[in-house]
Amino acid sequence: MLEAFSIAFTGDEKYVVKIKESYSVCTDIGELAESLAEHGPKALGRFSIKLGRPVRSMLAQRVETFEELEERIPGKKAAEEKYDGERVQIHKNGEEVKAFSRRLEDITAQYPDVVEAVRKGILAEKIVLDGEIVAYVEGRKADDSTGEFYSFQRLMKRRRKYEVQKYAEICPVAVFFFDILYLEGNSLLKKSYPERRAILEKYVKESEILRLARRIVTDNLEEIEDFFNEALEKKLEGIIIKSMDRNSIYEAGKRSWLWLKWKEEYASGMRETFDLAIVGKYYGRGKRKGSFGSLLCAILNEEEQRFETFTKVGTGFTEEDAKEIDSLLSEHIISEVPKNVLIKSRMLPDIFVEPSLVIEVLGSEITESPSHTAGQGKGNTGLALRFPRFLRIRHDKGLYDITTLTEVRNLKEGRGI
Numbered sequence: 001m002l003e004a005f006s007i008a009f010t011g012d013e014k015y016v017v018k019i020k021e022s023y024s025v026c027t028d029i030g031e032l033a034e035s036l037a038e039h040g041p042k043a044l045g046r047f048s049i050k051l052g053r054p055v056r057s058m059l060a061q062r063v064e065t066f067e068e069l070e071e072r073i074p075g076k077k078a079a080e081e082k083y084d085g086e087r088v089q090i091h092k093n094g095e096e097v098k099a100f101s102r103r104l105e106d107i108t109a110q111y112p113d114v115v116e117a118v119r120k121g122i123l124a125e126k127i128v129l130d131g132e133i134v135a136y137v138e139g140r141k142a143d144d145s146t147g148e149f150y151s152f153q154r155l156m157k158r159r160r161k162y163e164v165q166k167y168a169e170i171c172p173v174a175v176f177f178f179d180i181l182y183l184e185g186n187s188l189l190k191k192s193y194p195e196r197r198a199i200l201e202k203y204v205k206e207s208e209i210l211r212l213a214r215r216i217v218t219d220n221l222e223e224i225e226d227f228f229n230e231a232l233e234k235k236l237e238g239i240i241i242k243s244m245d246r247n248s249i250y251e252a253g254k255r256s257w258l259w260l261k262w263k264e265e266y267a268s269g270m271r272e273t274f275d276l277a278i279v280g281k282y283y284g285r286g287k288r289k290g291s292f293g294s295l296l297c298a299i300l301n302e303e304e305q306r307f308e309t310f311t312k313v314g315t316g317f318t319e320e321d322a323k324e325i326d327s328l329l330s331e332h333i334i335s336e337v338p339k340n341v342l343i344k345s346r347m348l349p350d351i352f353v354e355p356s357l358v359i360e361v362l363g364s365e366i367t368e369s370p371s372h373t374a375g376q377g378k379g380n381t382g383l384a385l386r387f388p389r390f391l392r393i394r395h396d397k398g399l400y401d402i403t404t405l406t407e408v409r410n411l412k413e414g415r416g417i
């Protein structure tokens with residue numbers, strides 16, 4: 001249809017791309033046609049976001065490797081949690097609130113709880129917000145202040161015309177806002193992502209239902225890896241990396257390289273298990289305070305007869321695992337780095353543990369890392385295991401039965417263990 005518009009209203013095919021761009025902002029096809037009929041190509045580029053008329057969503061590109069995140073968006077970037085629910089664009093005009101789906105359908109009636117929360121907790125008269133609605137229950141467990149995410153399938157129970165109120169109770173939701181597109185008469189589409197996020201934070205009064213997408217801003221890929229692992233631990237499926245560049249505008253209707261997605265399934269090139277010795281423990285920090293935290297784990301360097309750190313494991317533990325590990329480790333806590341262990345100063349754990357307990361860990365990539373000491377040469381980089389996940393305690397394995405440096409090197413070079 002948009003192609004036909006190009007010929008019909010401009011007499012030339014060459015305007016198709018521009019017409020498509022205009023449609024991303026002016027999704028009312030009648031209005032688009034009228035304007036083109038009246039002004040011809042001059043109408044293009046004049047469209048702006050309008051209250052009550054959703055723009056097409058900006059989408060993220062996928063990358064093939066974790067390093068590609070750095071290649072595509074070098075330096076400082078934001079990593080946001082990626083919520084698996086329904087994309088929603090919320091338009092608030094005073095008391096009137098409308099919610100639109102990614103397919104631009106009006107889904108307001110399905111979410112009376114969200115509408116009510118927006119009326120109360122969004123501190124602007126006229127505003128357009130972009131986010132994801134998820135099946136979510138706040139602070140379910142006593143020790144879990146961040147709440148619990150449920151599957152997309154569960155959210156789909158809310159897709160109904162009848163008994164909406166009943167299902168609002170059966171399936172509570174939260175909206176995680178990650179963008180703002182319009183404020184009090186002004187389009188924000190051309191503002192940079194850091195500017196938009198700062199404005200967004202001012203206008204969302206967080207509550208059980210209204211949340212801001214959790215994120216970190218960093219230029220350190222390892223921190224992003226930790227953030228990704230934490231996201232998986234919360235049963236999220238990944239993260240979205242966002243450019244902080246001056247030109248990081250909101251590209252309506254585009255699958256943009258300014259946003260990259262990284263999901264659990266992309267990381268599973270290799271699925272190999274490793275038996276590792278625990279040599280330290282970190283406490284849960286920030287929102288994970290009070291949680292189990294993570295374990296610093298080592299492989300055996302057979303030649304040097306010492307344990308060299310290889311990874312930090314923070315996911316995959318059940319509550320029982322955590323309790324058992326804590327109680328087993330309590331007998332091996334010491335006040336300094338154990339003699340037969342090599343740890344980089346940047347990785348010093350909160351608690352040092354004499355190597356004794358062996359755990360089995362699933363991992364999906366071996367990379368060079370300045371943080372770990374496994375096989376570290378003169379260049380000061382060691383080998384590290386990416387995306388580790390705890391599987392079980394190996395009571396049956398002794399310290400000298402664990403994965404060795406030779407095995408890790410073989411695996412890295414594709415020779416297998």
Ligand SMILES: Nc1ncnc2c1ncn2[C@@H]1O[C@H](COP(=O)(O)OP(=O)(O)OP(=O)(O)O)[C@@H](O)[C@H]1O
Pocket residue numbers: 059060080081082083084086087132178213240261
């Ligand atoms: N923090 C976030 N920032 C941007 N998008 C997010 C965020 N959290 C969740 N999303 C959602 O993630 C979607 C992209 O993830 P995914 O690849 O799983 O979805 P898809 O429908 O298969 O692909 P796509 O939406 O990219 O076409 C976005 O369209 C958006 O709805």
